[in-house]
Amino acid sequence: MNISKTTIIIILFILFIFACNEKPKNPVSEYGDALIDSYKKGQQAGETANLDAVKRAIEGYYAANGKYPESLEAAExxxxxxxxxxxxxxxxxTGRVSLKK
Structure with missing residues (x-):
């Protein structure tokens, strides 16, 4: 069985074309995705910091009144x-507060 050089080159070329299935990256799209991710992380960090402030407010209300507030509005x-x-x-x-899911 004798395979010619042309046949081998064609087979290698076909394999090369199918192996290069990765699409080129779009730098603008990647930058936009990074900005959106950063914004979401910042927003989450802000909500977590506010959660700590709300917890401290509930503790302050409890210390001042001897009971937990009936609503978050009462602790504002x-x-x-x-x-x-x-x-x-x-x-x-219980005085427990958490982020809504």
Missing amino acids: EFMGAKIDISKYEYDPL
């Missing part, structure tokens, strides 16, 4: 800054 005066409390779940029986 202890927060020090305006925080969007709609992003948090609160249990007035």
Whole structure:
């Protein structure tokens, strides 16, 4: 069985074409994705920091009143800054607060 050089070259060329299946990267798209990821991470970090502030406000309310507030609105005066409390779940029986999922 004698395979010619031309046949071998054609086979190698076909294998090369199918092996190069990776699409070229778009730098603008990659930059945009990186910006979006950074924005989301920053937003999450801000919400986590605000969660700590809300927890401290609940602890402050408890220290001042001897009980947990009935709602997050009742503890707003202890927060020090305006925080969007709609992003948090609160249990007035235990004083536990967490980010809504």
